[in-house]
Amino acid sequence: MPQTLDRFRSSTLGWLRGTLAGWGTILLVPIGLIGWLMTATWYPLLAVAAALVIVAVKWLGNLATTYEVTEDRLILHKGILNKSIDEIELYRIKDIRIDFSLINQWAGIGTITLLSSDETTGAQPFVIRDIENARERREKLRDLVNAARRVRGVREFDMVQEATMPQ
Secondary structure, eight states: OOOOOOOEOOHHHHHHHHSHHHHHHHHHHHHHHHHHHHHSTTTHHHHHHHHHHHHHHHHHHHHEEEEEEOSSSSEEESSSSOHHHHHEEGGEEEEEEEEOHHHHHHHTTTEEEEEHHHHHHHTEEEEEEEEEEEHHHHHOOOOOOOOHHHHTOOOOOOOOOOOOOOO
16 A cells, blocks of 8 residues: 555635635624624624534535545545545646635645546546645645656647648
8 A cells, every 4th residue: 555645634724714705704703792792682693603603514524525645646535424535646637736815825725726637537627725835735746746657657748739721
């Protein structure tokens, strides 16, 4: 069995401090508490409860998927009660992109997007959101993809269709 080089999940705390949706969720707490203190009714506490539900749902969603990187595969462990394991062969990854907004940069998180010919991704990009140390993980993954290609003797060819001249 290949040795695990990295194992990670999307970060709920990173999502809270690194996205506008996370900031909005955090703001629900003081809004609800201030409303409760000012009105002396329990209705404003619904905002606090909503924030807690949003964080719990996000946390469970992040808990349900773990990413594991070995020398030749990216392994996805999904599920809490019903579990599944899927793999992306690293030599099949064609492109690795990282995206992060200004807020993401402050929070130290990013979104890694993989383009692959693997059956797991189909023709769609595979997106891993709210990842801590995303730049370092992307670089390590890129190095591993290149090494996996060398080991298998795989090369990437871009097929460009030349424009035909009208006659």
